[in-house]
Amino acid sequence: MKKKIPFLVIASLILFSCSKRNLVYFNDLDATNGYSSPITTLSEPRIQEDDLLSITVTSLNPESNLLFNAGVIMPSQGNFNTNVSSPINENYLVDKDGFINYPVIGKINLRGLTKQEGIVKITQLLDEYVKNPIINIRFMNFKVTVIGEVQQPSSFIIPTEKITILEALGLAGDMTAYGKRENVLVIREKDGIRSANRLNLNDKAVLDSPFYYLQQNDVVYVEPYKTKALQADNNPRTFALLSTGLTLAVVLVLNFNNIF
The missing domain is CATH 1.20.5 (Single alpha-helices involved in coiled-coils or other helix-helix interfaces)
Incomplete structure (x- = not known):
């Protein structure tokens, strides 16, 4: 029988x-030898439409500070008067044509510029109004969104204006066991063009991808495996x-x- x-x-x-399923990130990395590669994909964020910018001006002239900082007198260099009001962030929205509406000067086109390039441009425009100004620009709405098969899908404001896809996934609590690590979608809007790129986080080649460092308003979507989709059907x-x-x-x- x-x-x-x-x-x-x-x-x-x-x-x-x-x-x-392969749940290991970069599983093709050598387990014994280290890995090193020059960073070539990191680029400064560039100002785009709908960006919200904080622009502050500090100089030796309190009147100029008052004029260009939302009516709050900025302390001049060397002024240790504790009664002087602290500056507040005046936010400027970049319109669809790339302009902000700045006091006295009027419209300034900042689209496509980095923060440093924007500082240089505003400094030149303020030259006839302010002597030796110190200008600071910050992105107030530099955010990325992580959705799909992660523990805590959400949008996150990034104060450092620099984040990798791994850090974004970490903010979202990492992927669930049902998330496709070999097929993570990054959706990006830049210069009026929307693009999408798929990343394989099992492959160390993603470390050299231009999508490894995220840019403002990027959306990261983690696709579920079919087993999870069947469970939800x-x-x-x-x-x-x-x-x-x-x-x-x-x-x-x-x-x-x-x-x-």
């Missing part, structure tokens, strides 16, 4: 063979198909046992 193979053993083997037809498939599997296994 030939020994029959238990149905549960066969079913378990089928399930495990179909659900094997409430369509009766889906359950009917699964039931039919399971029935066929039972019949095949029983026939297999009868034959052998």
Whole structure:
């Protein structure tokens, strides 16, 4: 008499063979030797439409400080008077044409400039009004959004204006076990063009990708595996198909046992 193979053993083997997933980031990195590569993909964020900028001006002239800082007198250099009001951040919204509306000067086109380039441009424009001004520009709405198969999907404001895709996933609590690490989508809008790129976080080559460092308003989408999608599907037809498939599997296994 030939020994029959238990149905549960066969079913378990089928399930495990179909659900094997690689949950390790950069699993192709050498386990013994280190990895080093020059950073060539990091670029300064450039000012885009709908950016919200904080622009402050500090100089030796309190009147000029008052004029260019939302009506709050900025302390001049060397002024240690504790009664002087602290500066507040005056935010400027970049319109669809790349302009901000700045006091006295009027419209200034900052689209496509880095912060340092914007500082140089505003300094030149203020030259006839302020002597030796110190100008500071900050992005007030530098944010990235992480959605999909992560623990805490959300939008995050980044104060340092520099973040990698790994740091963004960390802010979102990392991927769940159902997240496709080999197929993470980054959606980016830049210069009026929307682009999308897929990253394989199992592959160390992603460290040299131009999408490894995120830019303002990037959206990171972690796609779920099909098993999670099936769990979330409430369509009766889906359950009917699964039931039919399971029935066929039972019949095949029983026939297999009868034959052998």
